[in-house]
Amino acid sequence: MAMKDEMRERTGFCLTLVVAVFVMLVAGAGAAWAQDDEGPTALLKFVVVREANGKPVSNAQVVLHPVNRKGKATKGEMDLKTDAEGRTRVDGVPYGSVEVQVLAPGFQTFGEDYEVKQAEMEITVKLKRPGGQYSIYEKHDDKKPPDQKPSDQKPPDQKPQ
Numbered sequence: 001m002a003m004k005d006e007m008r009e010r011t012g013f014c015l016t017l018v019v020a021v022f023v024m025l026v027a028g029a030g031a032a033w034a035q036d037d038e039g040p041t042a043l044l045k046f047v048v049v050r051e052a053n054g055k056p057v058s059n060a061q062v063v064l065h066p067v068n069r070k071g072k073a074t075k076g077e078m079d080l081k082t083d084a085e086g087r088t089r090v091d092g093v094p095y096g097s098v099e100v101q102v103l104a105p106g107f108q109t110f111g112e113d114y115e116v117k118q119a120e121m122e123i124t125v126k127l128k129r130p131g132g133q134y135s136i137y138e139k140h141d142d143k144k145p146p147d148q149k150p151s152d153q154k155p156p157d158q159k160p161q
Contacts, residue, residue, distance in 0.1 A: 039095060040119070041094050043091045044098075045122040046100075048062070055086075058082055061080070061103045064077060099112075099114075100123065100125070107128065
């Protein structure tokens with residue numbers, strides 16, 4: 001009997017330890033977002049849709065980076081995934097600037113900074129399909145890339161002869 005009681009105590013202690021570690025991890029993630037211990041926080045809701053037809057994009061990755069006053073992304077990011085309706089949300093985002101990136105297979109990566117200054121914000125992201133790439137090995141109807149000048153034009157600093 002004493003052995004069973006000892007096993008129960010150890011199991012209870014291990015369970016308590018696991019719960020305590022989990023609580024500390026969750027609190028640590030919140031602390032990474034908090035710019036200071038006090039101050040308002042917001043609920044951010046995201047809707048990710050296709051630009052072409054407005055249909056939701058499921059399983060898109062929404063990454064939030066806090067931005068400091070100098071406009072630089074700081075340590076600590078939060079990753080979210082959209083559901084079947086293209087929606088996701090996060091609560092407890094401190095007021096201030098946040099960089100939002102959205103990644104989904106088959107779409108261009110979206111990135112934009114937002115100013116969080118109200119208790120609840122809904123952000124709609126319209127993802128575009130990737131554009132075609134320019135290749136020097138393909139015919140382009142005698143068009144030159146934008147960074148090249150046609151060969152028949154003289155540079156502006158050259159005088160006519």
